[in-house]
Amino acid sequence: MISVRGLRKYYQVHKRPPGLKAALRSLVHRTYTTVKAVDGISFEIDAGERVGFLGPNGAGKTTTLKVLSGLLYPSEGEVQVDGHVPKRREDAFLKKIMLVMGQKQQLLWDLPPAETFEMNRAIYDVPREQFRETLHELTELLGLQELVSKPTRQLSLGERMKCELAAALIHRPKVLFLDEPTIGLDVSMQSVIRNFIKQYNERYGATLMLTSHYMDDVAALCPRVIVIDKGQLSYDGSLDGLVRRMRPEKRVVLTLERAIDRSALQGLGKVVSVDHAVAVLQVPQEAVSATVSRALAHLPVKDLTVENPPLEEVMSELFSRTQAAHATETNGVRVGAA
């Protein structure tokens, strides 16, 4: 469904130091630097897949999504989405996709969302019957009943995002690019949006590519993740695989009947924390059952859970490792040049 080969997107960025003098100098002499937003990434995504596209700020995620949706021309490389070359922006292509950006809106600001829905119906040439059916379904799933007739500017952020999603799906796109769809939303609204996206994917078999800084979104929605950093691919595989690779240990969380001394946990594994009657241990995967048996036998355990390390920690470790690798590479170049 989506094929990306050797994609590069470079920008020329004008740089100048702060201050009046620098501003005046920049009128006659400008310094440009080349920013490698995306630097040679390749991946394939099958129809119906849900893929998390992760990376730190400025990694090139949004740029890639914009190239895939035909907004940006790639500097190099080949990109295809359902057989279309996005940069050509053919109507048939635009009718199949949608890019939802959490920080941009397509809703008409001064009019109620119902007017945007109607406008999209006309633009995408959706038959009236299908429009009514889709709108009814979206209204039920997202709870839009009270919202569609209020001017968009008077809606809260969460209400607006629900309407944004509805507007984006009026034409039932086969490929959905979601860029931070839950940004700024409260926990319950995030969950509503997440569930809705999953239902849409399951019901229509739509292909989904999602960027988010909320790891709960990724964990709930994306069996597969692609990680990029500084424009380069650093991981492509299952979310579980990433966790196993980065943190092969599991966390055993013990809730005890009474507070115990840290020394009582010796020999069970690496002690991550002891907070009154709750102790967190980190143990290699193969030692989990032995650790659990010993803890149950020797400690006053009230409750016990075995967890993966938090996804945020896994990602943070991956990013710092990649950055360290980049730094080494850069130093190497400097030494070589000297």
Place this chain on the structure above:
Amino acid sequence: MSLARSARALPTLFKVGFLEAVAYRAELLVWVLSTTMPLIMLALWTAVARDAPIGGFGQSDFIAYFLATFVVRQLTGAWVAWEMNFEVRQGTLAMRLLRPVHPFLSYAAENLAALPMRLIVAGPVAVIALILVGSGKITHDPVLWIIWCAAMLGGWLITFMANLVIGCLALYIDSSEKFMGIWLALFFVFSGYLGPIALFPHAVKLVAAWLPFQYQIGFPVQLMTAALARPEALVMLARQWVWVALLVGLTSLLWRGGLRRFAAYGG
């Protein structure tokens, strides 16, 4: 977008554009008040011509001229350059590019959708003009009225396309609003908006003849006020549409090149 689909989408685009135009009542009132420059010029020129005609223009000629100017300006206005500048800088042009309808078509629909509101203002002015100056100052030639319709369309297209050209420049230089300022300054001088071109010095008239501005205002106004004979009107119409064709070509060139540079900032 296929022509058939565009045609089907247009009524909805017009409707949405109209609803947006009337969303703010106070803004609408301010806008109406801000388009009264020809009426101010009318007061000025009629006062000057109180004692004797100027260059063949008596008081009633000035009344007819400026009321016609007011009507033409109302019906041929466009403001896409500012909209595009804002959308390029904010990156929101991206939302238009995602839709299977050419952004120019949606801009055109939005601009033309304000026409009914403008007609509400322009209609009574046209009636007042007829009452004040009598029908003698307005052309009775049906052929000239047909040419006038084509000239109004041409006038709107020149205004709209010039806006698009300047809007497209924003794709290259991030902000091109100042170019619109220059365009408007030239427009005020050479279009006949501030006074009939016939009253200008010969050299200025010669320059004006080679520029597009008089085809935005002066030419349709001359048609309305019976200042042109048929052959002359047809020559000017041809020149006007040459400008339309040139601007369409330039817009298309700038748009295609500009899209390659579009950075879709933000988000």
